[in-house]
Amino acid sequence: MGLAALALTFMLGAAKKDERGVRVLLGEISQPVMLDGKELKVQSKRKAQNFNGKVQVEPRDGKLWIQGKDVGASLKISGSGPISANGKSYHGGLRIEKVEGHFLMINILGLEDYLAGVVKNEMSVKWPMEALKAQTILARTYALGRMEQPRTEFYDLFSTVEDQVYSGMDAEAEESWKAIKDTRGEVLFYQGKPAQVYYHSCCGGWTEPVEYVWGGSGNPYLTAVKCDYCQDCPYYFWRYPDQSALSGQELANRLGYQGETVSEARVADLSPGQRVIKLELKFQSGYKTMISGNDFRVRLGREVIRSTLFKVEKVPEGFIVFGSGSGHGVGLCQWGAKGMAEAGKSCQQILEYYFPGAEIKKAD
Ligand SMILES: [Zn+2]
Numbered sequence: 241m242g243l244a245a246l247a248l249t250f251m252l253g254a255a256k257k258d259e260r261g262v263r264v265l266l267g268e269i270s271q272p273v274m275l276d277g278k279e280l281k282v283q284s285k286r287k288a289q290n291f292n293g294k295v296q297v298e299p300r301d302g303k304l305w306i307q308g309k310d311v312g313a314s315l316k317i318s319g320s321g322p323i324s325a326n327g328k329s330y331h332g333g334l335r336i337e338k339v340e341g342h343f344l345m346i347n348i349l350g351l352e353d354y355l356a357g358v359v360k361n362e363m364s365v366k367w368p369m370e371a372l373k374a375q376t377i378l379a380r381t382y383a384l385g386r387m388e389q390p391r392t393e394f395y396d397l398f399s400t401v402e403d404q405v406y407s408g409m410d411a412e413a414e415e416s417w418k419a420i421k422d423t424r425g426e427v428l429f430y431q432g433k434p435a436q437v438y439y440h441s442c443c444g445g446w447t448e449p450v451e452y453v454w455g456g457s458g459n460p461y462l463t464a465v466k467c468d469y470c471q472d473c474p475y476y477f478w479r480y481p482d483q484s485a486l487s488g489q490e491l492a493n494r495l496g497y498q499g500e501t502v503s504e505a506r507v508a509d510l511s512p513g514q515r516v517i518k519l520e521l522k523f524q525s526g527y528k529t530m531i532s533g534n535d536f537r538v539r540l541g542r543e544v545i546r547s548t549l550f551k552v553e554k555v556p557e558g559f560i561v562f563g564s565g566s567g568h569g570v571g572l573c574q575w576g577a578k579g580m581a582e583a584g585k586s587c588q589q590i591l592e593y594y595f596p597g598a599e600i601k602k603a604d
Pocket residue numbers: 442443444445446467468469470573575576
């Protein structure tokens with residue numbers, strides 16, 4: 241952890257937390273794990289053992305075993321360089337903790353090293369540098385927010401889409417390291433506090449106020465922003481199904497109304513970002529109901545109904561869903577960030593556009 245990042249931590253009043261690094265849950269281990277690294281120190285509650293190279297840790301009968309010896313239920317693994325676990329390499333150290341009968345493997349590492357394992361998973365490193373820098377600042381801001389509000393007492397973040405996709409050193413790339421170094425210590429702030437940040441693939445023309453997606457009272461900088469920069473996204477316009485139409489019966493079944501046939505599907509409520517909040521369904525049986533835009537999306541499949549920015553059109557063969565964009569629509573539109581960077585905008589201009597009123601602050 242560099243001095244700049246350390247200074248930032250003092251500013252956030254979280255020095256203790258930063259000293260321990262970011263704690264990322266890699267997953268549960270139920271099979272033996274092969275660890276490898278230089279000057280490995282494997283510490284249990286009872287003793288520390290040193291290994292140079294490979295050592296296998298086996299979870300069995302509710303305990304951890306090394307070379308046939310029971311070493312207890314929790315281990316701290318450090319080394320003089322990266323450590324690999326089953327062939328995947330990580331900066332920092334590893335920890336194995338028994339939580340509610342399961343062995344969890346956690347990677348504890350410096351914030352900037354963590355970002356190097358995230359950025360490429362969240363945005364293509366072939367995209368322009370200013371877009372990558374905007375993504376990096378958001379990933380850093382998000383991680384700091386989670387360090388303040390950890391997922392559990394054992395770790396701060398998941399390594400999956402529930403937080404940010406982290407895959408250790410496998411995800412490292414020259415471009416993401418450049419974006420990390422060029423923005424070292426930079427965080428998005430709103431009124432003196434790190435902002436609550438979200439990002440999504442493509443907004444389809446308007447971003448969405450946060451309260452329309454996850455409830456709550458909203459946030460002034462997570463509002464509906466008109467976006468003219470994401471038209472290059474392959475999902476800027478989509479339709480479902482790709483060809484022909486869904487029959488009224490198929491639509492009813494897919495939405496969970498077995499034995500019914502949809503005769504009308506009408507948008508009953510739209511958000512400020514033009515997304516479907518409520519849809520009224522009428523069935524041939526005379527039954528009527530309301531369904532949320534999000535339930536409609538989830539039941540038909542998030543991978544085909546890519547956003548709630550859609551309309552349902554009735555055709556003689558049934559129904560066609562026409563939509564725009566991909567993802568929840570809150571915060572940064574990634575394809576929009578790409579478009580803005582290609583139009584010559586800086587990462588600062590990009591973030592101030594999608595998070596109006598928020599600003600980037602550097603600690604040093
Ligand atoms: Zn957009």
